[in-house]
Amino acid sequence: MKRIISIAMLLAACTYNTPRIMTWAEYGKRQVSWPYIVRSGTLLYYGANHTYKPDDPQIAQIQKLWSEFHPDIALNEGGNPPV
Numbered sequence: 001m002k003r004i005i006s007i008a009m010l011l012a013a014c015t016y017n018t019p020r021i022m023t024w025a026e027y028g029k030r031q032v033s034w035p036y037i038v039r040s041g042t043l044l045y046y047g048a049n050h051t052y053k054p055d056d057p058q059i060a061q062i063q064k065l066w067s068e069f070h071p072d073i074a075l076n077e078g079g080n081p082p083v
Contacts (some may be wrong), residue, residue, distance in 0.1 A: 034047065034048070034049045035049065035058050044071065
């Protein structure tokens with residue numbers, strides 16, 4: 001009986017199709033608004049516009065989301081911000 005279950009599990013795993021990554025041409029046709037925010041379980045992705053203005057509304061939004069989300073780790077595009 002264990003062999004039948006193992007074979008069935010193997011066949012089920014082989015028939016699963018993983019989603020493919022979009023090409024640049026496909027991505028270019030998508031309408032994306034900024035900031036680009038994705039929430040999924042324990043992930044919060046905030047794709048911000050580049051700004052140099054401290055009064056930019058997205059700065060307040062990032063601070064609000066940060067205080068609500070309480071991340072254990074944060075990654076940024078570049079630089080070395082203070083901890």
